[in-house]
Amino acid sequence: MSSQKVPxxxxxxxxxxxxxxxxxxxxxxxxxxxxxAGTSCPETFLRALGPQxxxxxxxxxxxRPADGRYGDNPNRLYKHMQLQVILxxxxxxVIEQYMGSLExxxxxxxxxxxxLEEDNWENPSLGAWGVGWQVMLDGLEITQFTYFxxxxxxxxxxxxxxxxxxxxxxxxxxxxxxxxxxIEWTPGVxxxxxxxxxxLQYSVYNFETAHVPxxxxxxxxxxxxxxxxxxxxxxxxxxxxxxxxxxxPTYDHVLKCSNLFNTxxxxxxxxxxxxxxxxxxxxxxxxAVAASWVEQQA
Amino acid sequence: xxxxxxIGCEEIPDWMLAGALEYLGKAIADLKLGETxxxxxxxxxxxxxxxxxxxxxxxxxEERVWGPAKSAPAPAVEGFARKQGVTVDQLEIVSDGKxxxxxxxxxxxxxxxxxxxxxxxxxxxxKTPFPKSMYWPGKGGPRFIRxxxxxxxxxxxxxxxFEIAGVASGNQSSGHRKLxxxxxxxxxxxxxxxxxxxxxxxxxxxxxARIRAVPTRYKCDNDLLNTLVNLTEWPTPITGSFDTEFxxxxxxxxxTVMRFHQKYFSVETPDGNLAPQFVAVTNTDGDPDGLIVxxxxxVLRARFNDARFFWDTDQKKIxxxxxxDLAHVTFQAKLGSYLEKTVRTVELVKELGGDAHAQRAAFxxxxxxxxxxxxxxxxxxxxxxxxxxxxxxxxEEVATAIYDHYKPxxxxxSIPRTQSGQLLAIADKLDTLRGCFQVGLIPSGSxxxxxxxxxxxxxxxxxxxxKLRLPIRSxxxxxxxxxxxxxxxxxxxxxxxxGFAYDxxxxxxxxxxxDLIDVEDRxxxxxxxxxxxNFEPVAAAFKRVKNILRxxxxxxxxxxxxxxxxxxxxxxxxxxxxxxxxxxxAAPGDYxxxxxxxxxxxxxxxxxxxxxxxxxxxxxxxxNRLTLLHTMLVGFSTIADFSEIVVSSKLESK
Numbered sequence: 001m002s003s004q005k006v007p008x009x010x011x012x013x014x015x016x017x018x019x020x021x022x023x024x025x026x027x028x029x030x031x032x033x034x035x036x037a038g039t040s041c042p043e044t045f046l047r048a049l050g051p052q053x054x055x056x057x058x059x060x061x062x063x064r065p066a067d068g069r070y071g072d073n074p075n076r077l078y079k080h081m082q083l084q085v086i087l088x089x090x091x092x093x094v095i096e097q098y099m100g101s102l103e104x105x106x107x108x109x110x111x112x113x114x115x116l117e118e119d120n121w122e123n124p125s126l127g128a129w130g131v132g133w134q135v136m137l138d139g140l141e142i143t144q145f146t147y148f149x150x151x152x153x154x155x156x157x158x159x160x161x162x163x164x165x166x167x168x169x170x171x172x173x174x175x176x177x178x179x180x181x182x183i184e185w186t187p188g189v190x191x192x193x194x195x196x197x198x199x200l201q202y203s204v205y206n207f208e209t210a211h212v213p214x215x216x217x218x219x220x221x222x223x224x225x226x227x228x229x230x231x232x233x234x235x236x237x238x239x240x241x242x243x244x245x246x247x248x249p250t251y252d253h254v255l256k257c258s259n260l261f262n263t264x265x266x267x268x269x270x271x272x273x274x275x276x277x278x279x280x281x282x283x284x285x286x287x288a289v290a291a292s293w294v295e296q297q298a
Numbered sequence: 299x300x301x302x303x304x305i306g307c308e309e310i311p312d313w314m315l316a317g318a319l320e321y322l323g324k325a326i327a328d329l330k331l332g333e334t335x336x337x338x339x340x341x342x343x344x345x346x347x348x349x350x351x352x353x354x355x356x357x358x359x360e361e362r363v364w365g366p367a368k369s370a371p372a373p374a375v376e377g378f379a380r381k382q383g384v385t386v387d388q389l390e391i392v393s394d395g396k397x398x399x400x401x402x403x404x405x406x407x408x409x410x411x412x413x414x415x416x417x418x419x420x421x422x423x424x425k426t427p428f429p430k431s432m433y434w435p436g437k438g439g440p441r442f443i444r445x446x447x448x449x450x451x452x453x454x455x456x457x458x459x460f461e462i463a464g465v466a467s468g469n470q471s472s473g474h475r476k477l478x479x480x481x482x483x484x485x486x487x488x489x490x491x492x493x494x495x496x497x498x499x500x501x502x503x504x505x506x507a508r509i510r511a512v513p514t515r516y517k518c519d520n521d522l523l524n525t526l527v528n529l530t531e532w533p534t535p536i537t538g539s540f541d542t543e544f545x546x547x548x549x550x551x552x553x554t555v556m557r558f559h560q561k562y563f564s565v566e567t568p569d570g571n572l573a574p575q576f577v578a579v580t581n582t583d584g585d586p587d588g589l590i591v592x593x594x595x596x597v598l599r600a601r602f603n604d605a606r607f608f609w610d611t612d613q614k615k616i617x618x619x620x621x622x623d624l625a626h627v628t629f630q631a632k633l634g635s636y637l638e639k640t641v642r643t644v645e646l647v648k649e650l651g652g653d654a655h656a657q658r659a660a661f662x663x664x665x666x667x668x669x670x671x672x673x674x675x676x677x678x679x680x681x682x683x684x685x686x687x688x689x690x691x692x693x694e695e696v697a698t699a700i701y702d703h704y705k706p707x708x709x710x711x712s713i714p715r716t717q718s719g720q721l722l723a724i725a726d727k728l729d730t731l732r733g734c735f736q737v738g739l740i741p742s743g744s745x746x747x748x749x750x751x752x753x754x755x756x757x758x759x760x761x762x763x764x765k766l767r768l769p770i771r772s773x774x775x776x777x778x779x780x781x782x783x784x785x786x787x788x789x790x791x792x793x794x795x796x797g798f799a800y801d802x803x804x805x806x807x808x809x810x811x812x813d814l815i816d817v818e819d820r821x822x823x824x825x826x827x828x829x830x831x832n833f834e835p836v837a838a839a840f841k842r843v844k845n846i847l848r849x850x851x852x853x854x855x856x857x858x859x860x861x862x863x864x865x866x867x868x869x870x871x872x873x874x875x876x877x878x879x880x881x882x883x884a885a886p887g888d889y890x891x892x893x894x895x896x897x898x899x900x901x902x903x904x905x906x907x908x909x910x911x912x913x914x915x916x917x918x919x920x921x922n923r924l925t926l927l928h929t930m931l932v933g934f935s936t937i938a939d940f941s942e943i944v945v946s947s948k949l950e951s952k
Binding site: 073074075076089090092095096099109110111112113114115116117118120130131133137138139140147149155156157158159173176178268 | 308309311312342430431432433434435436437439444445447475476477480529530560562578580581582585586587589590592593594596597598599600603604607626
């Protein structure tokens, strides 16, 4: 890190994509439906299912309405960027490859302290879980590393490794800045210049302006459409029709539900008891899509 | 022969190493390959068993094979012999206990240790119990805590051949991820040194010593120390510092951030205050450019900034104004919100005799659940409330009570410091217990999701150690299951924590447990009097009395008819009883004196059982005699039920 020029935010992103592209990952652009994490994208959630090998890497802007801080907090963001890497099946040297990716963005691991500390992952609204670690670099959590075990309640045929980098944190670490807003995105342009308005305005919307009855209505509309499609899918018996059944659009509606749920939650509109029920509603849809997908792709 | 087994694995959670080693050591010993000397070691990336003195092959064994009966036709006998690979004259005729039969003693050659290990190790390794395991590389694959990446399995110089999920055993180990070689050969003899050459310290004790060797005076927290020992292969402690401006934040918050979020030791000044320093333990051999210290300091600064941000935000709404927000925080689905719990707790504190301060504390105690700081550091609930109450000008008594009200959080933890704190802590826990039992959330076996046992134990500890004479049994509201639960907790407390014998605890509790201070007094007296000469014989006699009364299903008369007492042993027992009862009554509250008085009826009671037949032929005499025994039993059972005392069988059969 000392000998090289410190990379900008976009250089970091490009180098990591380059690194994983050279290791057989299909490099994709972000999925265009709001998600809380790169895991929810069909490129991870659905592709993790079934026996087909799959390697991909993509940056995913991840929206967490409750984490919004009006652009005031140096470390917390409504929308942060994850670099999501999926290696299915997991190569035996996966951790060495991961360490190589850190070297590729200029971290000389010989001069730093890297630890893998137990951290298991679970997303109850997707019926998904796995075991793994949080990767700590000099006391900073820079990556979540997970071996998936189930998605949509289904045991996975091939266990994928999911490597999720928190790009803002990692870059702030490399650039030695205390606030994500001071990250140099590209020479002369700070993270603040690009993203501050998102943070401020979505915080205002999520915490103050969002019309709760409308959000509920939207939730029900998307839930209804997903339900309708899933019922239709269940009734479809003709193999040719089954193969072309629009499960990916169905899943988009599930993602919409998930994001609306998160927004309602941030707004304080969901009581603790309701929460459990809401999560179960979303999970029911996700689990049904996963099961149909496995059947369709078999 | 020597065995070296090293299971090379991706980073194993630190708290699982000990259990895995315990299992592996035992499982290897259970293969019964001779009187071995075993040693187990672990680092995050390896579980190792070394054993010396294995036999080369297991001993030969014999097995008797039974053939046809003696009377069987010749072809059947020949067939049996052929099957065993011998001739008929090599068979013998032996009785199997019922019939005479042809039989043959088959010799089983002991298998070589190498074969036994090669066959046993894969399953043995995969059976290692882990609290949460995973499968890989796909469905149907083996389960372990994390993927196994290499295996060293050597018997002497020979590789014990086997394979797990495509990983073949060999003689190649692996060093520190960054400082060591990724593959290098080892032998039993060179193993530990080879690891050291590759920046892996195998011995946990040695890693611990390296961590302790830092010159900075840090607060040694053994749990954290063990975690760090098990998170590192080459631990090197470093000392960092933070800006003194953060010392204005409460030390509880600073320590929690350092301890639980960053796994740092905090550092104390010579006068016991928090110093603006920390000790972090790295898994590498040094920090020549200071990059690691610098990075850790930055992370800590960000964390502290977060905490300060939350602290400042929280001050915008005082605790008293947050109480109504508790209506939106669920305590338990069937038990309503924390606001409802607050209302009940305030009432309960009042009922327990809590003053205005205690009631105020009860009103405010859960309000910190709505603060940002508690959402971030849930382990500081209560503590944060106490700190906020103080900062917001609540009386010191109120702040301290809130601060302490989750105490004791473990059986080793102290009880709340003030009486208000003690009453609040009892009320809070009691409300939880009553509520949970009411809706059927009762702990069973290892299941106790609401930590009700700890709550019960906490109440008992506070009552006894705080010397609070509150009628615990009456406070349980007549719930039979809750009473049984409490009895169990009381027994457990006095036995496990206070070291009283189980029969003493049973004897004392049998005569009442509404006042736990009184239970403690009686236990102490009983423990003192028990070793005296007369005590156990009297206890044995009381047990006998109780049995006699039970067998006779006695309906005792109202009073003893002195005229019906037989002169001699019966009369002298009666007089001794009257005399000693009077002596006991003359020393109210002095349980020791009372027990001594009771024990001194021993000569008369012994004589009575020697000479007098309880089952007298005259029903009136018999009834009067039983009444005497009954009256004595009742009169002397106010402190303890002596029949619960376990005495030697010699005394009992007398």
